Amino acid sequence: MSTTPTQTIMRSGLGRARGLGSAKTGAAHWFAERVSSIALVPLTLWFVLAVFRLAGAPRAAVGAWLASPFNAALMLALVLITFQHSAMGLQVVMEDYIHAEKTRLGAILAMKAVTAILALMSVIAVLKLAIGG
Amino acid sequence: MKDVREALFVGTATDGRTVRRPLSPHLQIYKPQLTSALSIFHRITGVALSAGTVLLVWWLVAAATSDASFATVSAVLHTWVGHLVLFGWTAALWYHFCAGMRHLVWDAGFGFELPQVHASAAVVLGATGALTVLTWLVGAVIL
Numbered sequence: 484m485s486t487t488p489t490q491t492i493m494r495s496g497l498g499r500a501r502g503l504g505s506a507k508t509g510a511a512h513w514f515a516e517r518v519s520s521i522a523l524v525p526l527t528l529w530f531v532l533a534v535f536r537l538a539g540a541p542r543a544a545v546g547a548w549l550a551s552p553f554n555a556a557l558m559l560a561l562v563l564i565t566f567q568h569s570a571m572g573l574q575v576v577m578e579d580y581i582h583a584e585k586t587r588l589g590a591i592l593a594m595k596a597v598t599a600i601l602a603l604m605s606v607i608a609v610l611k612l613a614i615g616g
Numbered sequence: 617m618k619d620v621r622e623a624l625f626v627g628t629a630t631d632g633r634t635v636r637r638p639l640s641p642h643l644q645i646y647k648p649q650l651t652s653a654l655s656i657f658h659r660i661t662g663v664a665l666s667a668g669t670v671l672l673v674w675w676l677v678a679a680a681t682s683d684a685s686f687a688t689v690s691a692v693l694h695t696w697v698g699h700l701v702l703f704g705w706t707a708a709l710w711y712h713f714c715a716g717m718r719h720l721v722w723d724a725g726f727g728f729e730l731p732q733v734h735a736s737a738a739v740v741l742g743a744t745g746a747l748t749v750l751t752w753l754v755g756a757v758i759l
Contacts, residue, residue, distance in 0.1 A: 495624055497623055497624055517720065517723060520716050520719075520720065521720065523716075524713070524716075524717070527709070527713055531751065535754060535755060535758055538755065538759055539690070539694075539759050542679055542683055542686040545679045545686075546679065562672075562676075565669060566669065569662075569665070569666040569669060572659075572662045572663075572666070573662075573663065573666055576659060576662075576663060598666075601669065601670065601673050604673055604676075604677055605672070605673050605676050605677070607680070608673075608676040608677045608679065608680035608681075609676060609680075611680040612676075612679060612680050
């Protein structure tokens with residue numbers, strides 16, 4: 484074990500002295516990204532098995548498969564959590580690389596709109612197949 | 617310096633020049649290493665998978681719409697370009713899956729020593745290759 488003093492706070496001394504920090508909601512965002520990633524571990528494995536079952540299958544087979552409430556529920560969970568996780572990840576990427584504030588805000592809002600619409604389209608498609616199929 | 621916060625951005629480059637620190641690590645400043653390569657590749661596969669979800673949405677919406685639109689998706693996915701995209705999608709999925717697990721282990725507080733970091737990098741790369749090949753082998757056998 485080293486006896487040299489270690490700094491346990493990942494902020495610069497000047498930043499601490501000035502009381503500077505992001506003062507935003509980084510921790511909640513970080514945590515939600517992890518929680519969604521943990522949920523996606525079993526859902527992804529289930530999805531790969533589902534793809535094995537449905538790849539190349541006729542349309543009627545997809546409808547019959549989603550008529551099972553278990554499959555439909557897991558598919559909805561997969562789609563919703565995937566888009567949530569994806570939107571959170573893309574937001575961080577945009578925050579890191581787009582430096583102009585207005586462009587960054589515009590890009591993040593546009594991305595959130597697109598991911599939300601894609602998620603809703605998937606949900607409606609799954610529900611239509613699950614209930615109407 | 618317009619703002620006291622600017623003081624936090626004063627740094628020196630490896631050749632001694634005074635520079636404004638980048639907000640996030642810049643690829644053109646850091647020497648490429650296994651750690652940084654896997655890190656940026658996690659991000660790249662994440663963005664690629666986000667784009668790839670459009671395929672899943674298209675497939676679901678087509679299945680919910682009509683036989684004709686479902687036939688179109690099936691036909692496109694069964695071309696060699698479609699297979700290539702799906703292969704890339706599979707590889708990106710397994711990489712992001714394995715590297716994501718590595719991040720979760722780090723988040724739990726384990727595996728920060730450099731030899732462990734290099735070992736887990738090798739495991740991630742090996743598992744990605746193995747799972748990608750396995751997925752397509754199983755697909756080829758059962759389809």
